[in-house]
Amino acid sequence: MVEAAPTRSESSLARAARLSVAPMMDWTDRHCRYLHRLMSSQTLLYTEMVTAPALVRGQARHLLAFNGEEHPVAVQLGGSEPAELAEATAMACEEGYDEVNLNVGCPSDRVQSGRFGAVLMTEPKLVADCVAAMIAASSVEVTVKCRIGVDDQTPEEVLPDFIDHMRGAGVTRMQIHARKAWLQGLSPKENRDIPPLDYPLVLRMKERFPEMHLSINGGITSLDQTEAFLANGLDGVMIGRAAYHSPSDVLLEADQRIYGVDTPARSPEEVVRLMLPYIDAHIESGGKLGNISRHMLGLFTGRPGARQWRRILSEGAHRPGAGVALVQEALAAVEPAAA
The missing domain is CATH 1.20.120.1460 (Four Helix Bundle (Hemerythrin (Met), subunit A))
Known part of the structure; x- marks a missing residue:
């Protein structure tokens, strides 16, 4: 079992982020999150991505609806306009979310056409402006989920520069999908499987940025892997498809193994x-x-x-x-x- 006693400097949300269920379009809706919360009382849950334009221009605030039983729960926003993202962030805070996350990882054509998602890996200064505006408008923590790079970028160079920009803008917690995204030539599904995983790079980022709370994402399927990454110095692990397709394997013993809770796991x-x-x-x-x-x-x-x-x-x-x-x-x- 991974030692789960929080340190003085560790917030309750940072503790929850030791294990999180990734934001997944068409999957992690409010019904899915309610189910997952019944399986683990501690794991941090994320919404599907909600676009800032839909909230601000489309007046689709209903997309932020969630059940109070879901806490701790974070909303993921998509966008690239600082003022618009700030307004959407303020809405999310009013609705009662525990965290607001910016999507800099989704590679779909639809997302690219809106100038958000993984394509923003090429514009770290713009992303820094976005998160600075979000932080100024937020009463909760603002985080960023990103890839290690896109297309022909060299992750060893791009990722630390990107993290440095986020740190400079005031971000203290990030989730890193340990794969490149290919914006042309691969479908979103292929982008989740074909680009090779580079876990060692993410581990090196934790060594380089020890003050940052870094979670690793991509291809992780079990609590055994989660415990290994935590033991190797990472602050959190984010699991996507395995938590959806085999939730009992990932979530039912999470409270006991990852957080040290002594109540029995549910069946x-x-x-x-x-x-x-x-x-x-x-x-x-x-x-x-x-x-x-x-x-x-x-x-x-x-x-x-x-x-x-x-x-x-x-x-x-x-x-x-x-x-x-x-x-x-x-x-x-x-x-x-x-x-």
């Missing part, structure tokens, strides 16, 4: 039962079961009965009247096999 079955009132309330308010159940499909990954669980939910969640009874039916198909 996947217990988590499902705790989700039932939430599902019922969502359906009562006019929502659909599929809005929530799609995030629950991986709860029993690797367990006997997982296939039946996924099949029952996948085939039935979008039928008229689908609700708690269908989830209970799916759970009943799992429990005898898991007993």
